[in-house]
Amino acid sequence: xxxxxxFLQGNEAAAHGALYAGCDFFGGYxxxxxxxxxxxxxxxxxxxxxxxxxxxxxxxxxxxxLGASLAGAKVLxxxxxxxxxxxxxxxxxxxxxxxxxxxxxxxxxGPSTGMPTGPSQSDVMCAKWGTxxxxxxxxxTPASVQETYEEVIRAFNLSExxxxxxxxxPDEIVAHMRERIVFPEQGEIEVVPRKSPTVPPEQYKxxxxxxxxxxxxxxxxxxxxxxxxxxxxxxxxxPTTKADIVQAExxxxxxxxxxxxxxxxxxxxxxxxxxxxxxxxxxxxxRSARYAVNIAREQGVKAxxxxxxxxxxxxxxxxxxxxxxxxxxxxxxxxxGMCSLExxxxxxxxxxxxGIFRVDGEPINPDQILEKIKEVK
Amino acid sequence: MAFDYDKWIRPGKLPHIWCPGCGxxxxxxxxxxxxxxxxxxxEETAVVSGIGCASRLxxxxxxxxxxxxxxxxxxxxxxxxxxxxxxxxxLVGGDGDGTAxxxxxxxxxxxxxIDMTYxxxxxxxxxxxxxxxxxxxxxxxxxxxxxxxxxxxxxxIAKLAIGAGATFVARGTAFHANQIDKLIVxxxxxxxxxxxxxLDDCPTTYGRRNKYKSVIExxxxxxxxxxxxxxxxxxxxxxxxGKVLTGVLYKExxxxxxxxxxxxxxERAKAAK
Numbered sequence: 001x002x003x004x005x006x007f008l009q010g011n012e013a014a015a016h017g018a019l020y021a022g023c024d025f026f027g028g029y030x031x032x033x034x035x036x037x038x039x040x041x042x043x044x045x046x047x048x049x050x051x052x053x054x055x056x057x058x059x060x061x062x063x064x065x066l067g068a069s070l071a072g073a074k075v076l077x078x079x080x081x082x083x084x085x086x087x088x089x090x091x092x093x094x095x096x097x098x099x100x101x102x103x104x105x106x107x108x109x110g111p112s113t114g115m116p117t118g119p120s121q122s123d124v125m126c127a128k129w130g131t132x133x134x135x136x137x138x139x140x141t142p143a144s145v146q147e148t149y150e151e152v153i154r155a156f157n158l159s160e161x162x163x164x165x166x167x168x169x170p171d172e173i174v175a176h177m178r179e180r181i182v183f184p185e186q187g188e189i190e191v192v193p194r195k196s197p198t199v200p201p202e203q204y205k206x207x208x209x210x211x212x213x214x215x216x217x218x219x220x221x222x223x224x225x226x227x228x229x230x231x232x233x234x235x236x237x238x239p240t241t242k243a244d245i246v247q248a249e250x251x252x253x254x255x256x257x258x259x260x261x262x263x264x265x266x267x268x269x270x271x272x273x274x275x276x277x278x279x280x281x282x283x284x285x286x287r288s289a290r291y292a293v294n295i296a297r298e299q300g301v302k303a304x305x306x307x308x309x310x311x312x313x314x315x316x317x318x319x320x321x322x323x324x325x326x327x328x329x330x331x332x333x334x335x336x337g338m339c340s341l342e343x344x345x346x347x348x349x350x351x352x353x354x355g356i357f358r359v360d361g362e363p364i365n366p367d368q369i370l371e372k373i374k375e376v377k
Numbered sequence: 378m379a380f381d382y383d384k385w386i387r388p389g390k391l392p393h394i395w396c397p398g399c400g401x402x403x404x405x406x407x408x409x410x411x412x413x414x415x416x417x418x419x420e421e422t423a424v425v426s427g428i429g430c431a432s433r434l435x436x437x438x439x440x441x442x443x444x445x446x447x448x449x450x451x452x453x454x455x456x457x458x459x460x461x462x463x464x465x466x467x468l469v470g471g472d473g474d475g476t477a478x479x480x481x482x483x484x485x486x487x488x489x490x491i492d493m494t495y496x497x498x499x500x501x502x503x504x505x506x507x508x509x510x511x512x513x514x515x516x517x518x519x520x521x522x523x524x525x526x527x528x529x530x531x532x533x534i535a536k537l538a539i540g541a542g543a544t545f546v547a548r549g550t551a552f553h554a555n556q557i558d559k560l561i562v563x564x565x566x567x568x569x570x571x572x573x574x575x576l577d578d579c580p581t582t583y584g585r586r587n588k589y590k591s592v593i594e595x596x597x598x599x600x601x602x603x604x605x606x607x608x609x610x611x612x613x614x615x616x617x618x619g620k621v622l623t624g625v626l627y628k629e630x631x632x633x634x635x636x637x638x639x640x641x642x643x644e645r646a647k648a649a650k
Contacts, residue, residue: 025460046646051459051639056485060452063445063482067425067456070443071464075456093446201420220441221461223420227387227436229444238390238436239444 004183010148010175011078014104014168015040017152018076020184021191023102024050025073027064029057029083032116033172034106037078058086062103066090069099070228072219074156074194078104081114084126092131093230094165095253098207098217100194102155103167106175107283107334109361118361119172121283122335127167128312134250136257138264139167139312141282145179150189151309157192158264162256163214169311171334173284173363197224206237207249213256261313268307271297275304277376278322279330280343282308285364289332292369303373308339319346328376332356332364352376385409385419387439394433398584398592400551400577401431404498407549407557407575408467409438414562422465425454427479430505431471431498431577448479451486454493462636465565468495473503473511476532480512487541487570491635494564494571497534498551500579508582519586538572539627545571546627551578552599553623563625569634576603576621 008016015037018026026041042052051068055061058079065075079087084105094101107123109115127139138158142148152168159166197204197216201224208215215235218224231239232246240246257264271293272278281289286307296303306322308315319342323329328351331340340355347353354372358364386409395401412422422440426432428447435442441464445453450468458466475483475497486493502520503509510520510527513534517526538546545567547560557575564571578584578595589595606624609617 025456027456043646046639046643047650049643049647053455053459053639055452055455056481059449060455060482060485063449063452064456064459066445067443067453067458068460069456071423071457071460073456073460089446090449220423220443220457221421221464225420225439225441227442227444229436230446231444 003185006181006183007178008145008181009036009178010145010170011036011106012040013145013149013181014078014152015044016183017149018102018156019044019048020189021074021153021156023074023076023156024048025065025068025075026052026077027055027061027068027075028077029055029061029079031058031080031083033108033175034078034080034104037104041076058083059090062087062090065101066094066099069101070220072222076102076104078106080106080108080116081110081123082112084123084130088126088131091165092133092135095131095135096133096230096232097228098163098253099165100159100163100217101165102152102159103165104152105167105169107169107171109359115361117172119284119363120334120359121171121285122338122359123169124311124335125338127169134254136162136164136254137312138162138164138257139169139310141308141311142168142170142174143283143286143307144174145177146181147309148174149181153189153191157190160192160194161214162260163195163217164256171283201225205235207233207235209235209252213252213259257313261317264310265313265315266309267315267318268309270305270307272304272306272322274302276302276327277304277330277373278326279303279305279332279369279373280308280319280339281305281332282311282339285332285334288364288366289369291366292373295366295370296373301373314342316346319343320348323347323350326351329353330356330369330372330376332369332372334358334364380410382406382409385412385439386437390437393437395430396581398578398580398595399430400500400575401434401498403551403554404496404557404575404577405434405437407554408469408496408561410558411561411565414558415565417465421463422467423454423457424467424469425450425457426468427470427474428505429471429474429503431469432474434469448474448477449482450474451479451482451495455486455489455491458491458493458636459639462492466493467565468493470497471504472497472499472501472513472534476512476534476537484537484541487538487543487572489635490542490544490569490632492568492570494561494573496561496573496575498575498577499534500577500583502579502583504579504582508586520583521586534574535572535626542632543572543627544569544629544632545625547572547625548574548576548621548623550576550599550603550623552596553603556623560625567628569632
């Protein structure tokens with residue numbers, strides 16, 4: 001049987017990916033350039049008995065999905081820059097209370113209202129440092145419509161597996177471009193279910209680390225009663241200020257991601273075996289980068305591309321290895337230098353990191369990247 | 378036989394954090410009596426709050442309890458209720474949490490008429506942070522941030538709820554303890570968004586700045602200003618000056634309830650598939 005094929009926009013693909021992953025609750029607020037996700041979910045969710053709610057604001061949307069997730073739903077919200085800023089407080093709530101949820105954020109120009117219809121990649125730091133306090137961060141940056149579909153599924157899986165909010169951050173180009181997409185069959189891509197408690201209700205503790213760093217999560221209305229708070233908490237979910245417990249719990253929350261980077265971090269290596277120059281790119285910018293690398297090769301320059309698919313946790317290990325191998329790193333990005341800071345950190349001064357930074361709402365074209373590749377001596 | 382509150386209190390969680398003389402404990406007991414009267418199933422009941430003294434209440438109650446972020450109780454609770462409409466969802470919190478930082482979620486929960494009950498303990502002040510003025514602090518009164526008297530006019534929570542579309546609105550006081558559970562019972566039984574405002578006291582951060590010599594004096598004030606709705610009907614405007622109506626202030630049965638309406642959306646979507 002031939003697979004179902006469609007011509008979809010990135011945002012539409014994201015919605016369908018969420019449905020494939022079993023998403024049955026969407027809470028949102030209209031915002032350009034992500035609104036299509038909400039529109040598709042409002043059509044599709046009630047067909048399968050799921051729930052769509054348009055909340056009164058971005059904060060409310062984030063709150064609603066966290067509440068629904070605690071009641072057992074698989075939840076999604078979609079937003080863009082200003083909305084992401086508003087959601088940050090409750091993203092932190094999701095981190096400390098360890099509530100699975102997926103936040104799909106389309107990167108547009110900023111700060112503030114910025115350029116609502118212009119592409120950008122300036123929210124990537126917000127994904128890690130946006131909410132206050134130490135917390136785990138997972139952020140995926142797809143580069144095509146097909147990949148947006150698949151990465152949204154992976155986001156749900158990671159969110160359930162590690163019991164933490166996960167962000168998917170396409171730039172506006174990926175979110176709004178239309179491409180051919182091949183839908184996977186049911187069962188073709190693994191869908192990870194939530195780890196449910198195996199103990200009877202009277203023994204249940206929502207943060208019981210005897211089950212590992214990711215304790216099973218019961219849901220409200222399933223026979224289990226428990227307490228959830230945004231305060232630093234003990235294993236039974238109740239607040240504490242005891243120094244040793246707070247320290248251990250915070251470290252465990254971050255360790256859920258840090259100890260599993262090899263399971264979470266994904267990337268693509270393109271013509272890197274003999275490369276002298278590596279272009280590190282993510283999102284739509286990687287499409288220009290690939291083109292530039294091909295032209296450079298035709299012109300005799302040994303260029304390659306390392307494409308970041310998982311922005312957080314950052315692929316430290318891979319970049320460090322590359323920095324010991326190549327003569328220079330080129331980073332094109334639609335911000336004034338965010339990923340480049342991480343690359344400099346990983347390169348540890350061994351090789352130069354040359355940035356191409358654009359915030360004018362125009363994509364970075366291959367010529368610009370090619371020019372920079374040639375600057376590496 | 379004395380009422381068994383322990384049945385609803387989580388073992389080991391008392392004493393509570395509230396100051397001597399605070400009315401929040403009276404409201405909690407009223408809520409417990411109401412839940413007992415209605416024979417609510419603990420596992421099927423979510424008690425949701427925001428941040429503040431009153432918002433610590435859920436931690437003591439042996440149900441599914443959710444202590445959210447400042448002002449966000451109504452929005453979290455909306456998610457819980459939408460995902461599991463069969464659950465009883467009860468919100469608790471204070472006046473600052475509910476009508477300032479949470480004001481938007483509050484009015485929209487009223488507008489949707491989603492079947493939840495919101496108990497607002499109005500003590501006219503931000504107590505937990507040390508007594509800053511809230512949207513309910515009376516004009517001219519003192520708070521730690523209104524040292525020369527409060528220039529702001531206050532909210533009437535009940536009128537706000539009615540105006541925003543809540544379909545059951547009641548008011549009681551911490552003094553009239555025996556009325557609290559009756560109002561909450563009726564609110565929970567009501568199909569739609571119900572609001573129960575309980576006029577409360579904060580001797581620690583409000584009373585002492587506003588020349589209340591004792592908790593008893595604060596409680597007596599609640600007794601004096603409260604006028605039952607029925608009694609008010611026979612009173613003149615002059616007699617009602619400075620009084621606050623108590624009892625069931627508003628009830629509407631005809632407005633559709635939100636989760637029931639969404640169930641119809643699901644039916645329509647499935648039919649159109």
